[in-house]
Amino acid sequence: MPDLMEQITSLAKRRGIVFPSSEIYGGLRSSWDYGPLGVELKRNVKDAWWRAMVQLRDDIVGLDAAIIMSPKVWEASGHLEVFTDPLVECRNCHQRFRADDLQGEPKTCPNCGNHTFTDARNFNLMFRTHMGPVEEGAEDVYLRPETAQGMFVDFATVQQTSRHKVPFGIAQIGKAFRNEITPGNFIFRMREFEQMEMEFFVKPGTDEEWHDYWIQERLRWFTDLGVRPDNLRVREHDADELSHYSKRTVDIEYRFPFTDWGELEGIADRTDFDLKAHERHSGEDLTYFDPETEERYHPYVIEPAVGVDRAILAFLIDAYRVEEAPTAKGGTEKRTLLALHTDLAPIKAAVLPLSRNERLVPAAREVFDLLKHHWMCDYDDAGSIGRRYRRQDEVGTPFCVTVDFDTLDDRAATVRERDSMVQERIPVASLVERLRERL
Ligand code: ATP
Numbered sequence: 001m002p003d004l005m006e007q008i009t010s011l012a013k014r015r016g017i018v019f020p021s022s023e024i025y026g027g028l029r030s031s032w033d034y035g036p037l038g039v040e041l042k043r044n045v046k047d048a049w050w051r052a053m054v055q056l057r058d059d060i061v062g063l064d065a066a067i068i069m070s071p072k073v074w075e076a077s078g079h080l081e082v083f084t085d086p087l088v089e090c091r092n093c094h095q096r097f098r099a100d101d102l103q104g105e106p107k108t109c110p111n112c113g114n115h116t117f118t119d120a121r122n123f124n125l126m127f128r129t130h131m132g133p134v135e136e137g138a139e140d141v142y143l144r145p146e147t148a149q150g151m152f153v154d155f156a157t158v159q160q161t162s163r164h165k166v167p168f169g170i171a172q173i174g175k176a177f178r179n180e181i182t183p184g185n186f187i188f189r190m191r192e193f194e195q196m197e198m199e200f201f202v203k204p205g206t207d208e209e210w211h212d213y214w215i216q217e218r219l220r221w222f223t224d225l226g227v228r229p230d231n232l233r234v235r236e237h238d239a240d241e242l243s244h245y246s247k248r249t250v251d252i253e254y255r256f257p258f259t260d261w262g263e264l265e266g267i268a269d270r271t272d273f274d275l276k277a278h279e280r281h282s283g284e285d286l287t288y289f290d291p292e293t294e295e296r297y298h299p300y301v302i303e304p305a306v307g308v309d310r311a312i313l314a315f316l317i318d319a320y321r322v323e324e325a326p327t328a329k330g331g332t333e334k335r336t337l338l339a340l341h342t343d344l345a346p347i348k349a350a351v352l353p354l355s356r357n358e359r360l361v362p363a364a365r366e367v368f369d370l371l372k373h374h375w376m377c378d379y380d381d382a383g384s385i386g387r388r389y390r391r392q393d394e395v396g397t398p399f400c401v402t403v404d405f406d407t408l409d410d411r412a413a414t415v416r417e418r419d420s421m422v423q424e425r426i427p428v429a430s431l432v433e434r435l436r437e438r439l
Contacts (some may be wrong), residue, residue, distance in 0.1 A: 030183030040346035065150025076281035201299035265306035338396030348375035
């Protein structure tokens with residue numbers, strides 16, 4: 001039996017969820033493409049985050065900043081300086097260290113105690129390119145390594161145009177790029193990935209309380225979406241592990257099968273580091289004026305930051321099961337199941353005509369046409385009904401709606417629920433309402 005990661009990677013490929021990029025050319029290590037089902041899953045993960053972080057709140061607004069920002073941003077943020085030291089990376093925990101900082105012989109990772117490292121490299125984590133059609137004389141620019149800087153450089157504009165008072169937040173979902181030395185573990189560590197980050201601006205002195213608040217909120221987001229609490233834990237960063245901008249950072253870790261525990265989301269108290277740095281470098285005033293107390297200050301920032309792809313990987317691992325299921329003939333057989341939360345499932349309902357009979361097809365099409373206005377649906381008429389159920393189970397479709405010969409008389413269809421496999425006869429006229437109650 002292949003290990004869990006192999007099973008999930010293989011399912012993802014076989015069903016067109018996620019597979020290696022440019023595969024006909026042998027792929028590009030660390031780049032992955034989302035296929036027809038993957039793109040739906042990804043949208044659902046992003047929608048769930050946006051709903052929780054922006055739509056349901058009156059104190060957070062959205063932003064979509066450019067991927068290529070002024071190179072001065074990265075000078076101010078410290079990314080150019082911090083990411084150009086000669087560093088080695090621990091092959092186990094992927095923490096990076098200055099080679100000369102490592103103690104002992106053999107050299108030992110201060111974070112995890114491992115002894116194998118990559119060669120020391122004078123590397124910059126950022127992808128560099130040129131702005132302008134000719135290389136000579138063009139400006140060196142970078143693909144952003146995090147989305148966060150957009151929120152800092154646009155802080156004053158967003159605050160003034162949205163007229164929000166501190167505390168308030170700015171949220172963004174978008175691509176980020178890092179020239180990681182050791183990409184791998186499927187979509188856990190990529191060089192091109194997507195982030196969901198929110199910068200929450202608070203009055204200095206209230207930051208510790210808000211930090212605790214966001215740790216709890218973010219944990220709840222994962223458990224509300226069905227992640228088993230046993231597979232999540234909160235880990236405090238040690239002082240020597242903290243990023244250059246952070247006062248305190250906590251990781252929400254997931255029990256990934258390849259690392260035991262690995263970072264899923266980071267929640268950092270970035271203090272006023274970024275706003276002050278950008279003020280210094282740009283000469284623009286990035287303070288906030290509090291109309292109630294008539295004080296002017298640089299807000300502190302609490303940042304929950306999570307990778308879309310890494311979250312997807314955790315959702316997939318958590319939802320993946322292989323079970324013994326009863327067959328029509330009275331035996332049992334293995335069924336692979338993605339018990340995804342209904343909000344995340346790529347397809348919400350599959351419409352299955354019992355056969356390709358010419359009387360059944362129009363009735364099934366009619367049901368599909370009815371449901372497709374409400375949810376992403378699938379129409380599948382290929383193979384035995386049992387095989388079609390299994391196919392939907394393994395991509396997490398919560399409901400299969402089967403149209404059979406009785407449907408032609410009683411105008412009802414059989415709705416089968418994914419996890420319990422319980423079947424229920426429901427009138428076509430009330431299908432939308434009944435499914436809506438459960439989706
Ligand atoms: P790691 O320690 O795993 O390198 P990090 O601490 O550098 O991560 P952050 O800068 O805190 O990561 O980024 C926030 C989130 O973005 C991470 O928690 C993770 O979910 C995601 N992320 C970071 N780097 C990658 C990557 N190379 N591939 C996929 N997701 C990533």
